[in-house]
Amino acid sequence: MKRSFAFLSASILLACATPQTKEQTLVNRAVDAMGGAERLAAINSVVAKGTQKQWEPEQSDMPGGEARFANETSWEIWQDRAQRASRTDIERRFVYPAPRTYKFSEIVMPDAGYVLGVDSTGRNAQSQKMNPPAHSMSGLRLAATQREGLRGTVSGLLLAMRTNPTQVRPALDMEVGNMAYPAAGYGPFTVAFGSTTTTSGVTLRTTKSCPTGATSMA
Numbered sequence: 001m002k003r004s005f006a007f008l009s010a011s012i013l014l015a016c017a018t019p020q021t022k023e024q025t026l027v028n029r030a031v032d033a034m035g036g037a038e039r040l041a042a043i044n045s046v047v048a049k050g051t052q053k054q055w056e057p058e059q060s061d062m063p064g065g066e067a068r069f070a071n072e073t074s075w076e077i078w079q080d081r082a083q084r085a086s087r088t089d090i091e092r093r094f095v096y097p098a099p100r101t102y103k104f105s106e107i108v109m110p111d112a113g114y115v116l117g118v119d120s121t122g123r124n125a126q127s128q129k130m131n132p133p134a135h136s137m138s139g140l141r142l143a144a145t146q147r148e149g150l151r152g153t154v155s156g157l158l159l160a161m162r163t164n165p166t167q168v169r170p171a172l173d174m175e176v177g178n179m180a181y182p183a184a185g186y187g188p189f190t191v192a193f194g195s196t197t198t199t200s201g202v203t204l205r206t207t208k209s210c211p212t213g214a215t216s217m218a
Contacts, residue, residue, distance in 0.1 A: 023184035113137030
């Protein structure tokens with residue numbers, strides 16, 4: 001009995017003394033640089049806005065020419081961390097293939113998503129019946145929107161990685177230009193960390209797997 005108790009105690013002490021993995025150290029350093037886990041967890045709401053431009057891949061006006069410009073988008077997002085809900089107001093101004101503008105809002109909850117307004121030329125049956133136009137998100141669109149919402153919120157992504165250390169996995173260094181950044185995997189993401197001279201002390205880059213097997217970066 002004494003031997004069993006001694007063995008159990010030794011096992012517990014050994015488990016408690018297990019050193020952090022390289023990936024956990026990267027995550028903890030990034031979280032500490034942003035003010036610590038308590039501060040990040042205290043964030044209840046997030047508001048952000050921005051613009052982005054899109055060019056059509058592998059399309060140009062002439063062989064070997066510049067990529068064809070497609071559209072410019074303005075967006076503003078509100079996130080409620082406690083409710084895991086968000087609303088994004090979007091205005092997308094297309095130049096190609098024909099000039100047109102879509103203005104719509106995306107409402108996202110943990111188990112459902114909804115679109116207010118016209119977001120596509122090919123409106124589905126629900127959108128055509130509703131006045132004003134609106135429709136539910138498909139399961140794929142909801143999953144993609146939730147994934148991108150987490151990827152786009154650095155504090156939320158880092159806090160999730162800090163809270164779930166067993167889900168943080170090793171990853172190959174991410175090479176960008178002539179730089180190699182140490183990285184860690186989490187869910188569908190590869191997150192790279194790089195020292196900088198800024199106050200935060202870290203630079204984060206994320207990639208996600210795309211249906212074609214390529215990756216995108218932000």
